[in-house]
Amino acid sequence: MVFGLKRKKAPAALSYEESKALAEGGSDKDRADLASREDLRPELLYYLSQDPSSEVRRRIAANEKTPGQADLILARDNDEKVRAELAGKIAELTRQENRGTQEKAQRFVVEALELLARDQATQVRQILAETLKSVANAPPQVIQRLARDAEDVVACPVLEFSPLLSDEDLLEIIASSVSGDRLCAISRRAQVGEAVSDAIVKRDDRRAIAELLGNDSAQIREETLDTLIDGSVEEPSWQQPLVERPALSPKAVRKLASLVAESLLEKLRQRNDIDKQTAEAVAKEVHRRVAESAPEQPGEPAYDGAEDAARLFKAGKLNGEVLGDAVLAGKREFVCHGLALLAEIDAGLVDRILKGRSAKGVTALAWKAGCSMRMALQLQTNMGGIPPNKALHARNGDDFPLSPEEMKWQLDFFASLTD
Secondary structure (H helix, E strand, C coil), X not given: CCCXXXXXXXXXXXXXXXXXXXXXXXXXXXXXXXXXXXXXXXXXXXXXXXXXXXXXXXXXXHCCCCCHHHHHHHCCCCCHXXXXXXXXXXXXXXXXXXXXCCHHHHHHHHHHXXXXXXXXXXXXXXXXXXXXXXXXXXXXXXXXXXXXXXXXXXXXXXXXXXXXXXXXXXXXXXXXXXXXXXXXXXXXXXXXXXXXXXXXXXXXXXXXXXXXXXXXXXXXXXXXXXXXXXXXXXXXXXXXXXXXXXXXXXXHHHHHHCCCCHHHHHHHHCCCCCCHHHHHHHHHHHHHHHHHHCCCCCCCCCCCHHHHHHHHHHCCCCCXXXXXXXXXXXXXXXXXXXXXXXXXXXXXXXXXXXXXXXXXXXXXXXXXXXXXXXXXXXXXXXXXXXXXXXXCCCECCCECCCCHHHHHHXXXXXXXXXX
């Protein structure tokens, strides 16, 4: 026995006559307590499903012993809280369903779920989606409706996890101009097929493609992958998941070696699934880049990123495009000092922000320096240590996703920190 804890007393047994009297004439509290009992007769639970008190009906909706006929009444209840309680209960019971359930009782469950999947309240539909998203024996028609729901919070869990959605279903949904979070949800599914991957890539949604590349179980055709490698020059957030994808072909590895930032080039060289010839090609690219960054003539001063940035700034030739090239080349010192000059802040603050692993902080830094949101994304993924799926992306083309006030706050916050 555990001392200090009081065992919850089971409710005293009631006769049918006592229960009926309370259901018909008891106080609101008496009827609410009665509605929570598991030993109440089905006809009394049905009777209480039409009680004038919403709290009584809510408890009836939550009661697993409530008969299916009463659940159908509650599925049309005027109170959203009652319907939400019912949605949670029925969805959970469906998830745990015993396949020996009687056919008649199952019909009531399916009909109630269909009603709730059409409910006007987003919360009710969201509860269904979250609970049924991975359930293999959920009613298919309910899953199909939820997957096409008008609200992302309802559709996305089902699109990402439901085993009841076929490739044909997903292709139809993608073709219906679905984008944004929904396309990302489909990209994260386990075992995305080649046809679905192609459809996602054709939508040209940067975030969704980054999610797809980061999904090791997604099947992507060699031709499609080749196109994405080319596109990673303009969309650097794709480079890390490309480098980390399993079973890259030698052709893909060699092509990536010529494009990715230096930090990712080293990861590419360390892959243990590439053949000797490909490994030699990657090593050759590493040596080439090292040679390019070294002094051309004996006795020439070593490269100084700070001085080079200052020289270009003074000549009016330092801009976001120049910094973007330097980011891809891994020239951290040049980038730090270049940003500091353009943003008119201390280089130490720039370094602090880049080391802070804050997507908002790095985005604010790029904005302050007068760079584009695309440049901000390059900084986040290539120098800020921020994974592509955690990075901030542009809105409406190349608009910053944060307001000027938010970005000023981010800069003031980092400026207030001490090393």
